[in-house]
Amino acid sequence: MATTWQATAHVFDVQATRHALLIDEFAHHRLTRWQPDRIAAALAYDLPLDFVCRGRWIADHLAELRPDARAFVVEDGVDKTIFNAEGREEQAPGTPLRIVVDDRHVPAGNESLARAALDRDAPEITHADDPRARAQKLRDADVVLHLDEVGGLAAPVLEALHCGAVPIVLPGGGAGQVVEHDVNGIVAEADDVRGVAHWLKALETDRERLRRLRDAGAQTAAAWPDPAAAQQALDAALEQMVAEEPPPASRWPSRLMSDAMAAATLFTIEHIELETAFNRIEKGEPYRIGLWLLQRWRALMPEPIRRIGRSIIGGKSLQ
Amino acid sequence: VTRVAFVGQATFFAACAQHVPAGGIEPAFVDHRGGGDSGTLRRNLDRLDPDVVVVFRPETVAPGTLNGLRATTLGYNTEPLPRTPEPHDDLAFRLTELATTDAGQYDRIITFDPLSARVAATVVPIWRGLPLPVDDRFYAPLGGRAEFAHHPPRIAFVAWSTPYRERFLIDVKHHFDLLHVAGGLHGDQLRTFLDRVDVALNVHGFEYPTFENRVCLHLAAGHLVLSQPLSPTHGLEPDIDFLQFESPGSLIQIIRSLHAQPDLHRAVRLRGRRKAELFRASRVWPRVIRDLQADVAAFGPRARS
Numbered sequence: 001m002a003t004t005w006q007a008t009a010h011v012f013d014v015q016a017t018r019h020a021l022l023i024d025e026f027a028h029h030r031l032t033r034w035q036p037d038r039i040a041a042a043l044a045y046d047l048p049l050d051f052v053c054r055g056r057w058i059a060d061h062l063a064e065l066r067p068d069a070r071a072f073v074v075e076d077g078v079d080k081t082i083f084n085a086e087g088r089e090e091q092a093p094g095t096p097l098r099i100v101v102d103d104r105h106v107p108a109g110n111e112s113l114a115r116a117a118l119d120r121d122a123p124e125i126t127h128a129d130d131p132r133a134r135a136q137k138l139r140d141a142d143v144v145l146h147l148d149e150v151g152g153l154a155a156p157v158l159e160a161l162h163c164g165a166v167p168i169v170l171p172g173g174g175a176g177q178v179v180e181h182d183v184n185g186i187v188a189e190a191d192d193v194r195g196v197a198h199w200l201k202a203l204e205t206d207r208e209r210l211r212r213l214r215d216a217g218a219q220t221a222a223a224w225p226d227p228a229a230a231q232q233a234l235d236a237a238l239e240q241m242v243a244e245e246p247p248p249a250s251r252w253p254s255r256l257m258s259d260a261m262a263a264a265t266l267f268t269i270e271h272i273e274l275e276t277a278f279n280r281i282e283k284g285e286p287y288r289i290g291l292w293l294l295q296r297w298r299a300l301m302p303e304p305i306r307r308i309g310r311s312i313i314g315g316k317s318l319q
Numbered sequence: 320v321t322r323v324a325f326v327g328q329a330t331f332f333a334a335c336a337q338h339v340p341a342g343g344i345e346p347a348f349v350d351h352r353g354g355g356d357s358g359t360l361r362r363n364l365d366r367l368d369p370d371v372v373v374v375f376r377p378e379t380v381a382p383g384t385l386n387g388l389r390a391t392t393l394g395y396n397t398e399p400l401p402r403t404p405e406p407h408d409d410l411a412f413r414l415t416e417l418a419t420t421d422a423g424q425y426d427r428i429i430t431f432d433p434l435s436a437r438v439a440a441t442v443v444p445i446w447r448g449l450p451l452p453v454d455d456r457f458y459a460p461l462g463g464r465a466e467f468a469h470h471p472p473r474i475a476f477v478a479w480s481t482p483y484r485e486r487f488l489i490d491v492k493h494h495f496d497l498l499h500v501a502g503g504l505h506g507d508q509l510r511t512f513l514d515r516v517d518v519a520l521n522v523h524g525f526e527y528p529t530f531e532n533r534v535c536l537h538l539a540a541g542h543l544v545l546s547q548p549l550s551p552t553h554g555l556e557p558d559i560d561f562l563q564f565e566s567p568g569s570l571i572q573i574i575r576s577l578h579a580q581p582d583l584h585r586a587v588r589l590r591g592r593r594k595a596e597l598f599r600a601s602r603v604w605p606r607v608i609r610d611l612q613a614d615v616a617a618f619g620p621r622a623r624s
Contacts (some may be wrong), residue, residue: 093436
């Protein structure tokens, strides 16, 4: 079983009765339009494989994309010895809401909806945090802001529910599947800074609501499998996968070439757009003036001064 | 059960309201347009005696019309507004229109465009931002048709013409069959029309970026949507949920690829239809109405930012 789209490059090297791909989110959704990896990642779902899906939402969409293929839903387990609410201390009404930001999905340099909505500093869950550090940060918080537009993974939300933090999420994907609005968390809207800020204020003001959401979240957590139960479910799915023959139609990558051509078309268009933009810049007055200034600089300035200039811009050519 | 009266110009906003009872909402739609008779509107609302009134384009209701209603009132700004100090004339005009709103007759006001909420809040208090929902009647079944109904696929554009739009559409009209409906379709006629279409275009009316609710409508109908960049995105992902183009040349390229292989972008069409569930009226409105009532209970009536 390949556990990433990259691993599908080797999955058929293994002599096996069945070959499968584990999907915890659609990997190409995390890649931008101009990343060619996006093409390869999307094609992984066209391969003649069985699929083990970490969430019903993945299996449902896969059933549309690949009605011929088998998709087994096996939720990922949460380690309840680490992610739990033991030792958690609740704050008295009237005290500021304790917020932790989980922006691990936000690419470096991108704007954070969570940070934009905050009127105060707040700790952050980072990639460097090990599970115990994550659990402690969640236990120290009333609310976790996990505003992932791609809506992929359910794990950050489930860890929060286990630790007693109320998640504020965006709809869709794994988070949207786990969080029911105003039942065990809050489902905010994409781009809506004002709305997210409003929810924080509403939860800070209404501690009874916060408690109700946390209690419902604890019930969701209690019903969620631990790693042992998840492993049992995975074993059962794999046994079924082996015991039953896959549908004959799933043996052939019938969508593969169409999807490859579709992706190539879009990538070509992206190139055309970029080329058009560069051409426009090159014909623009600011670019021409800049180029003229650069040529004058080179012609007039002695080499030592030009060297200082290059050191200031990191040794890169202005062109 | 919460009785909700949706108020707005039916041509534009009936498709954004809830029409079928669901989620504890018993809906009714009241047709009213800017410059319409406020007395008639008030009599209709008194007759319906709703618990909640939702007004699309709150500026179209004359000052004081909603005063004294027992219902909780929600205004919904549906028009694009400035985001920059030197906005396009069209945006500046729309802001002056919104500024005529009698904000005092609304308990809360929301906007479809959270990116202009800060500017909108200079003339009316803005509570939240969310995209206009889509009436359940316009939803095609999930998964939908395996293939397009027509070959070559039928392409449509539903919006009035502007010089900016024609810059994008003129070559499409020359080279392909494009069904351009300038307006006037709603209700069953619109649904019948949507059923006959495979691919829908979205081109902004002017140079400024925005988010047109027709994108959600077409996604719900199971169309493959080709659109200029959307701003805000409302969670829609370019080339995942819809196909994005930035120039007339790119639009032609995409349509050409569809003529060569109609099901080329099938994955995008299927994903777009699934994403459209986020905009389903019977999913969105009960949630918004409950949030509204809870917020008014917590923070009191009258609009606040």
